[in-house]
Amino acid sequence: MEINLLFAALSTFVLNVPFGFIRHGFKKFSVMWFVCIHVPIPFVILFRHLFGLGFQLYTYPIMVSAFFLGQFAGKKIRIRREAKKILAQELHAKDIKKDQL
Template sequence: MSIIGLMLAVFLINLPFGYWRHRAIRFSRQWMMAVHIPVPFVFLLRILSGFGWKVVPLLMFSFAAGQFAGGKLGEQMLGKV
């Protein structure tokens, strides 16, 4: 898997969790779960793809971008443009 493919996978994993996070009350249990549940999946993807620690900043960016895009998708679907 290439670094771009890994970043895309992390982004796509976080889209539904960003949507969920957007609908939850900030810092509630649901909000915390929406932020933290995808972390083990991203960790496993990084380990299984064979990349070291040097890609972590890129994956953090993809993680945050997926959460943000999922939240914006939630706004669009709920009509709060």
């Protein structure tokens, strides 16, 4: 049973990474922000059934943690990607200024 819980938690984490990535692009507490949080919930319930977890109380902390850690990881990936993009643009702008001198 524990290995099924691990696989379900890992699946939940992986599912939520793209939703966290997308969620970071919307204004906090907007409709789309809430949609990005709530769309994966039916899939998490599906994972619970597919892996035979049911709804035992001891599974909730692990599954909820995997859910929010996936959202958080997706957000951090987007922040890091945007920072790299801005840095690349700044470096490119500096190269252009050097060429003009």
